[in-house]
Amino acid sequence: MKRIAVYPGSFDPITNGHMDIIKRACPLFDKIYVVVSKNFEKQPLFSVEERVALVKACLKEANIENVEVESFSGFIYEYAKSKNATTIIRGLRTTNDFVKEYSLFTYNYGLSNKTIDTIFLCAELENIFTSSSTVKEVVSFNGDTSPYVPKIVDEAIKNKKAK
Numbered sequence: 001m002k003r004i005a006v007y008p009g010s011f012d013p014i015t016n017g018h019m020d021i022i023k024r025a026c027p028l029f030d031k032i033y034v035v036v037s038k039n040f041e042k043q044p045l046f047s048v049e050e051r052v053a054l055v056k057a058c059l060k061e062a063n064i065e066n067v068e069v070e071s072f073s074g075f076i077y078e079y080a081k082s083k084n085a086t087t088i089i090r091g092l093r094t095t096n097d098f099v100k101e102y103s104l105f106t107y108n109y110g111l112s113n114k115t116i117d118t119i120f121l122c123a124e125l126e127n128i129f130t131s132s133s134t135v136k137e138v139v140s141f142n143g144d145t146s147p148y149v150p151k152i153v154d155e156a157i158k159n160k161k162a163k
């Protein structure tokens with residue numbers, strides 16, 4: 001039986017922290033679906049299509065092959081079931097993440113009749129304060145995002161600002 005997992009998030013934009021989680025999850029599964037959520041944020045930095053394209057470009061650049069990227073809106077456990085996945089991957093940075101993540105786990109585990117479990121990978125120390133929202137804050141102040149995101153994403157941010 002293939003080990004299939006989903007890694008959901010907003011990925012607006014994908015950061016070094018997300019990339020680290022994906023790289024470390026790869027050897028644990030035969031296939032991973034990165035799922036870009038179609039959230040209803042008032043001011044997204046990138047459209048859902050742009051985010052999907054950026055994640056794909058980052059994976060290609062990192063030579064990661066067993067990962068697919070799709071967008072989705074709805075319950076992630078339902079998406080997981082549709083892909084025959086049994087595991088949701090999430091990253092944990094601080095205790096703040098833990099509280100939020102525990103709640104998400106209980107919903108996904110309970111609503112899926114205990115068929116979809118969640119595993120947590122702890123953020124590497126260097127990524128612990130990196131988040132898509134802080135990257136967006138740096139962008140809003142015209143700051144340098146290069147320490148926090150893959151080069152492709154940094155370039156996409158610069159192109160967007162130049163428009």
Ligand code: ADP
Nearest residue numbers: 009010011017090091092123127130131132133
């Ligand atoms: P963010 O929390 O950055 O706004 P997402 O909602 O896309 O981003 O997060 C998707 C998942 O990735 C969550 O489980 C989140 O905890 C995890 N994650 C986000 N940033 C990092 C990071 N720097 N290191 C490890 N995991 C992270």
